[in-house]
Amino acid sequence: MNKQFNTRSMIFTLFGDYIRHYDNVIWIGSLIRLLQEFGHNEQSVRAAISRMNKQGWVESNKIGNKSYYSLTDRGKARMDEASKRIYKTEHPSWDGNWRILVYTIPENKRHLRDELRKELVWSGFGLLSNSCWITPNPLEEQVNRLIDKYDIHEYISFFQASYIGTNDQEELVQKCWNLDEINEKYQLFIQEYSQKYVIDKNKMEKGELSDGSCFVKSALLVHQYRKFLFIDPNLPQELLPNMWLGDSAASLFTDYYKMLNEPAKRFFEQVYNQGEVEKVMEEINK
Template sequence: MQKKLNTRSMIFTLFGDYIRYYGNEIWMGSLIKLLEPFHHNEQSVRSAISRMSKQGWVVSRKETNKSYYSLTERGKKRMEEAAGRIYRIEPEKWDGKWRMLLYNIPEEKRQIRDELRKELIWSGFGLLSNGVWITPNNLKEQIYDIIDKYEIKEFVYFFEAENEGFQANQQIIRSCWDIDHINNLYQKFIYAYENKMIENCKKIEQGQMSDKECFVERTLLVHYYRKSLFVDPGIPKELLPKKWLGEYAAKLFNDYYKILAAKANTFFEEIYLAGYSNHEKQTVSK
């Protein structure tokens, strides 16, 4: 597991796992306080939130001398997509169709290509051949959003198709994604957290883990699981190898998450609500 945590990435984790359930807004002072246990100082938090604002993920509002940040509509949609993948236990069933995306971006728009590639990979597309992206999942809505975002409708072709060729569907999967690498990431996650869950469950039952410690542990759990998961395009069950560890890792994640949830939420609420008046606290509480 990686040791150095990216500030921007951690802020996304907090928005996705906590803040969006509490009115989708947080005072900068509370955000700084929540990130202190992860060794992020005030300057790094302010710099990261500034970049996120320029990139269109968050928007700010001022009230007296306080700054509050919330997710934009784009940010909310990304968090919803992420949550659908993070908290899913079983792979989706396959409808037997492949979705294919082809594009021919003109040279004057070449700066869009790298961004488009990142968006497609994040959404779960794999590169079948040069300029041809493919997925067994129904990502029509995500594709339309990406096309509208970059205003490239006239340069994109999008098809739904069935495999009538000579390569088995499982072989197509292996051609587009490194299945063994993804499975290995799940193995590392299981190795890191399987015994840890048992040990910390006992500590919580015996009153040996504080609310703050549970908050840190749950946040790191989500953060690391999210990083492993987003390499996984969410391949349907019918197309996965027999020895697939994704489902076991998902169950481990959900079980441990529930064990930590109550005490973690208590700590978060204490810091979060410090940024609001008594009247406001009644409206922003979960």
């Protein structure tokens, strides 16, 4: 299979969807074998996991001559947050208030501004005006984590407020997020994956899909759907347009994922167990 996505991003997908549910640790040999299914070679896997280690997403343990990797607390927190949003069954409830984050990060720390912007977009904040970000969701925990992570307590002001402007809430939302563009991306996802779902469902009923194929299809499905975490602010129902396609996309994703899940897990476990992880966990926890 040709390589379709960058190695680091695929490792995140595997940690989020599989590894964190299996003692949160994997032998590098098993990880290399799994990534081969997507066209990634050993060198690219080792380079990517090394970068993730330096960035604080994973940590390594060496038992004998084998290296094992697990998510750090920071990595677990990110995966937990992502999982809640990917596998959500309903929209977040809204208390009618907005959370407002304002920063005054100096020019000599511009790199922190750039990093913070990326994190805020990922968490679902929208840019209201220069250095002023808003969200209707209670993201206090995520904000505190960001402030601690980048050590920017002195540069951040964080408020909770109600909107009493002359325009309605819909115009406020339109100013901060391009929901029409997001809706178009959901439409493209539905068009592509509804066809794939029908084809693969027919193949599964005929017994024509191997466990390995299901694993690849499932991981790529999650990987593709995970991209919406970077653009969809996960707004409450009250703030969404009437013809919102996010719910239809979520239903399609859930049905497709459930169909592939069991055979995909079988394949993952077959490769994963070659790393003798249970013995390793005993050594780590001694």
